[in-house]
Amino acid sequence: MSKWRLAGSAATLCCKGRRMQRRKNKLAGAAALILTAVLLPGCGQTAVKEDTAAATTMSEAVQADKTPENVVALSKSNASLWLLAGGKLAGTTDDAMGLEGITDDVTDLGDMDSVSAEAVLDLSPDLVILFSTDPSQNALGEQLKDLGLNVAFMNIDNFADYADAMKSFTDLTGRDDLYEKNVTDVQSAIDQVIEKVPEDQKGQTYLTLRVSATKNKVLKGDDFTTEIFDNLSMVNVAEDTSALDDMSLEAISDADPDWIFVIPRGKEEDALQSFSDQFETQDAWSELSAVKNNHVVILPRDLFGLKPNNRWAESYQKAFDTVYGSGIDADENQ
Numbered sequence: 001m002s003k004w005r006l007a008g009s010a011a012t013l014c015c016k017g018r019r020m021q022r023r024k025n026k027l028a029g030a031a032a033l034i035l036t037a038v039l040l041p042g043c044g045q046t047a048v049k050e051d052t053a054a055a056t057t058m059s060e061a062v063q064a065d066k067t068p069e070n071v072v073a074l075s076k077s078n079a080s081l082w083l084l085a086g087g088k089l090a091g092t093t094d095d096a097m098g099l100e101g102i103t104d105d106v107t108d109l110g111d112m113d114s115v116s117a118e119a120v121l122d123l124s125p126d127l128v129i130l131f132s133t134d135p136s137q138n139a140l141g142e143q144l145k146d147l148g149l150n151v152a153f154m155n156i157d158n159f160a161d162y163a164d165a166m167k168s169f170t171d172l173t174g175r176d177d178l179y180e181k182n183v184t185d186v187q188s189a190i191d192q193v194i195e196k197v198p199e200d201q202k203g204q205t206y207l208t209l210r211v212s213a214t215k216n217k218v219l220k221g222d223d224f225t226t227e228i229f230d231n232l233s234m235v236n237v238a239e240d241t242s243a244l245d246d247m248s249l250e251a252i253s254d255a256d257p258d259w260i261f262v263i264p265r266g267k268e269e270d271a272l273q274s275f276s277d278q279f280e281t282q283d284a285w286s287e288l289s290a291v292k293n294n295h296v297v298i299l300p301r302d303l304f305g306l307k308p309n310n311r312w313a314e315s316y317q318k319a320f321d322t323v324y325g326s327g328i329d330a331d332e333n334q
Helices: 074-086 117-121 135-145 159-173 176-195 224-231 249-255 268-280 284-285 310-325
Strands: 004-006 037-038 046-048 070-075 089-092 126-133 149-156 205-213 216-218 258-263 296-298
Touching: 070 074, 074 126, 074 149, 074 159, 074 310, 117 135, 117 268, 126 135, 159 176, 159 310, 176 205, 176 310, 205 224, 205 249, 205 268, 224 258, 224 310, 249 284, 258 268
Parallel strands: 004 296, 070 089, 070 126, 126 149, 205 258, 258 296
Antiparallel strands: 037 046, 205 216
16 A cells, blocks of 8 residues: 555645635534533523434433433543543443543443443433434434433534534533633634645645445545535535445546545554555556545544544644645744
């Protein structure tokens, strides 16, 4: 895989961009936390959070008459959200056990895709946080809800969703200071990165691929990674076409993006080998502009494969450095 490089490598980038009108920041999106009614501690009344499109299938409210103290979060991303809001966990999945704030008394519930209802019930949680977009977790959440547990169904596709989730959680924990630190300050840092984009390099095209040993997927506008590159004034060649849905090399060749970003899932070595066997071995691959210009980049999983949460600005900075170079100072474009 000699034509590939890791994001942040020492390779010199030579980018020729096409001018286009500056894209407005699109950090607005659907609400992330399907927590339609939360009774805040000491308030004596219900604070209602607007339903999202996803919430129409999750119409029952998640309620708490006090700050939840026995919380189960069923993924690293969800566990991180609750910890960043100042909460404590009773149990989480194995991928989250290394997070800062995980204490020795936190129960390891195993793989996020195979957590049992019995294991969760044994912890007597007053709140369970899980993904609404993951079929196995969504089914588990419905089961737990039917058993009388409070369940927060999470769907975070962009920074606005993350901000909504953190607002709901910090309202529960009473930690406005952590919202300031982990959302407001992060948003400011993101804005600073976006402002640095060189005017004469805007409009470069890209394609983002999520790959694994078993399947590959083209990412469109509903993924937080593509939002990052869009906000950095790049153009997603997959956004307005169905030709790339099947991710054939022919369709990629027709689009011929300036950049190809690859995000491995599962075991990285197996994912990249499978992708290489399927695409890099074909003659047409070497004719792609991104390949010729050394613009096929493996993005780090912690910033682009998982929801970055309070590291969202780091994801923006990594993307910026990859495309535009790390030596650009904001003052150069003012």
